[in-house]
Amino acid sequence: MQPSTSLLRDFVRKRDFYAGGLMILLGLGIALKGATYRLGSPMHMGPGFFPTALGVLLVLIGIAIAAPAFASSTQGEQQNESILPEHPEWWAWFCILMSPVLFILFGRYFGMAPGTFACVFIAALGDRQGTWKSTFILSTVVTVFGVLLFSYFLQVPMPILTWGGGL
Secondary structure (H helix, E strand, O other): OOOHHHHHHHHHHHHHHHHHHHHHHHHHHHHHHHOOOOOEOOOOEOOOHHHHHHHHHHHHHHHHHHHHHHOOOOOOOOOOOOOOOOOOOHHHHHHHHHHHHHHHHHHHHHOHHHHHHHHHHHHHOOOOOOOHHHHHHHHHHHHHHHHHHHHHHOOOOOOOOOOOOOO
16 A cells, blocks of 8 residues: 555646646647637737737646656656546546537527526536436526526626527
8 A cells, every 4th residue: 555645646646647638738729729810920919829829838838737747756656657547437527528518509409598507417417426406406506697697797698598599
């Protein structure tokens, strides 16, 4: 069994790897999309200059965060540690990844309220300790709050309820 400091070090390395990798992916996406717009020059910036510069900066910061996860151990630690978790939560990952897809589909064809409800409901299904009742209550509360905030206060032009793709 490993001492607690070694377990903590392993956790920090994995966390750094995931955080850095996510920042690198997001930065690459932003930089590539920003480069499709006119960049201009530093004196006369075009619409793509700022997103491209921020995307490149995000990639560099991601590399700086992820690099320590690959650093060699200094005290003869075992190198057979895995970056991925031992038991990945595939169902939770699936639910979280599908929730925005359902928001897009339900939001387009049925409106903001059903889209928000479906998004939160599916994402909450990924929680092992969650019950159907708690998932339903959470989805309802977030839907009411989201509709109030985005439709009434921020006046986002998305119908609250519609039928058949009103966007």
